[in-house]
Amino acid sequence: MDRALRRKIANYIFIGLCIIGTAIALGALALILWSLFSQGIGGMNLKIFTMDTPAAGSEGGLRNAIVGSILMCGVGMIIAVVIGILAGTWLAEIGGDTAYGHVVRFLNDVLLSAPSILIGLFVYELLVFKSNPLSLGHFSGWAGAISLAILATPIVTRTTEDILNLQPNALREAGMALGASQFTTIRTIIWKAAGSGLLTGGLLGFARISGETAPLLFTALGNQFYNGDLSQPMASLPVTMFNFALTPYADLNKLAWAGALLVAVAVLAVNILGRWLARDKNSH
């Protein structure tokens, strides 16, 4: 009896601790979201989208940063989707079981979680630092876009491989039975069947890179002015937020919060869209 009671009490304490832990976690995250919305909405107005980043004390918005972020993420994503889908397809359909395939898969996983600031250092050495033939010799939007591409490619590769592995082998056999070549089978059957899953992978990659700050700090650098030319230094929302948050000026801090809200809402929206697409697929 005593023993049963002890077990019961231990159980209740354990359940209580789990609930407290969950409450602490959700509470902290709710506090963050609350600050984000309350501070961010205060700085939100139309000028955010129509005016460029100001000097302290004058009026301004985040137009150049928004455009820069969209351009660099867009270019980065195009590169990442092309390379990632090809590499993921190779892993799933062609060479994934070879020793080389195992090495690629393992190192892709390492690259997937490598600290993003190191990607920035690498691209700096490759495209910004003067002493090599590839380098532009100065900070540029291209360098920023390529850093983001390097961050997103492993994600797209990984999800592509996972999604293609979920496709039933009967599909591949059906393609072969019709006499289609492997490429035709992959292109017209496998990729099509996995379509929404591939899109989800792309969206998750996009969500990951759109808030990345560290790799842009010394590749795209940032820009006070509006610039649509990728060969020049380019502003981005996260870097602008970083710079403005560290200034002592209340109006710039406010813009930083507005930018944070924009980025967070965009990331959440893209994530939710990706999940929704994946769910749609599963219910078929």
Add this chain to the structure above:
Amino acid sequence: MPAETKSIRFDPTDPIFRWVSFSAATLLLVVLGGLIASLVYGGWPALSTFGLDFFLKFKDCPAGSGAHFCIDTPWNPVTDVYSATAPIVGTIVTSFLALLFALPIAIGVAVFLTQFCPRYLAQPLSTAVELLAGIPSIVYGMWGLFVFAPWFAKDIQTPLMIAASQDPTSWVAKLVAGVPNGANLFTASIILAVMVLPYMASVFRELFRSIPPQVREAAFGIGATPFEVTTSVIIPYVKKGMIGVIMLGLGRALGETMAVTFIIGNSHRFPKSLFDSSSTIASTIANEFAEATTDLHTSALVALGLILFLITFTVLAIARWLLSSQRY
């Protein structure tokens, strides 16, 4: 009607496709190789100039201190002398503290979501945790800078220091000594913990869900309480995987830049207390790289990056190995 037999045509697109997709996969290796090569190449001037001093530099101990050896932690762009010891220690200490805070809570959340949570709550809460894992780390950093650090300085740090000033020689006083501005090792670790928490909780949840229900049901069937099921069945069943997840979280914490840079205080010396400012490898690079003054300064920062890469690579490799050897 005779069946038309056609020999299978050779399709020239096949080898092209194989070759193109193989190149894409190889490009990933090239990028990783290039990353390592560029870090070694860029960091070499600093590594060759300072040699072992870059990792650990000794100095003469002040007279009468009684210590056997003293470690110098110079980081001085003016005299161009750099040593990585302080950022390495800062990185490791903040990451371990962050895991210490985040781990029990993350396991609690995952256990709650997979075991005790009513079904109608489990799905929305799990989705919420996963979505929060996707919030960019700079948002956590800004929250730390604008909300958490001021609150911590005013309501926690200052009262603690006042209380500790009653007895300045006690270990508590030594632990809480520092400038009460909220930018220190401890607050940075907490922000880091809050950032890795949703990530770890959602991976733990995946891991717990992967356990076949029969295993749990068998344990419940012989009369075990949920507590006993969790501690003596579920956790041992995924032990390796859990260590893998911990390592993944550690890898994230070690390389995290933005959540830390805002509030660690960025000073290049050994933290003397829990509430002392410090720096991590990533925060040092983020703060100084674009404005590095001399070639040696740039090189020292790249060499720091190389050290960070080696640390995280080891941690992540172990994590992946553990997770892939976990059969579930």
